[in-house]
Amino acid sequence: MSQYEILSVILACIATIVSLVVWGGQRKIQREANDLQRATSELAKKQLEILLREERGKNAARLSFDILKDGKTYRFRITNISDVAAKNVDLRLLVKPEDSPLVTNDYEAKFPVPILQPGGTVTLIAAIHFGSPTAYNAVLSWVNPDGVEVSEETYAAL
Incomplete structure (x- = not known):
C-alpha cells in the first residue's frame, strides 16, 4: 500500500x-x-x-339557589345566571315533607316554571322558624334549550 x-x-x-x-x-x-x-x-x-x-x-342554562331575608320573612330564590332560558324549572327540597319550610299554595302556584329567562328569578316564601335548619339541600331540575334535561343538587344557607 x-x-x-x-x-x-x-x-x-x-x-x-x-x-x-x-x-x-x-x-x-x-x-x-x-x-x-x-x-x-x-x-x-x-x-x-x-x-x-x-x-x-x-347553550346550557345555569341556575343558582339561595335563601334571603325579605324584611321579617325568609324567601328561597332561584336565579337563572346563564345567557339562555331554562324551561320547566322545578325545585325539590331534600327534607322530610313534614319539615319542609315551603308554603304549599305558593309552591303549587309557581312551579314548575314554564320559562325562566336569563337573569330572571323566582322566589318562594320560606316558613322558617327558630327550630328550622339554617341550611337546605335541594335539587333543581330544568330543560335546556337543546332539549337536554338537567338535574343538579345544590345547597343554600342563611
Whole structure:
C-alpha cells in the first residue's frame, strides 16, 4: 500500500466516524422533534375539548339557589345566571315533607316554571322558624334549550 492509499483509507475512516456522529445527532434531534410534535398535538386536542365544552356551556342554562331575608320573612330564590332560558324549572327540597319550610299554595302556584329567562328569578316564601335548619339541600331540575334535561343538587344557607 502506498502512502496515498493509506491516507485515503484514514480520511475515509474519519469521514465515516464524522458521518456516524452526525447521524446519531440527527436521530436525537428527530426524536426530540417527534416528542415536541406529540406534545403539540395533545395540546391542540385539549384546546379543542375546551372550546367544545365552552360552546356547549353557551347553550346550557345555569341556575343558582339561595335563601334571603325579605324584611321579617325568609324567601328561597332561584336565579337563572346563564345567557339562555331554562324551561320547566322545578325545585325539590331534600327534607322530610313534614319539615319542609315551603308554603304549599305558593309552591303549587309557581312551579314548575314554564320559562325562566336569563337573569330572571323566582322566589318562594320560606316558613322558617327558630327550630328550622339554617341550611337546605335541594335539587333543581330544568330543560335546556337543546332539549337536554338537567338535574343538579345544590345547597343554600342563611
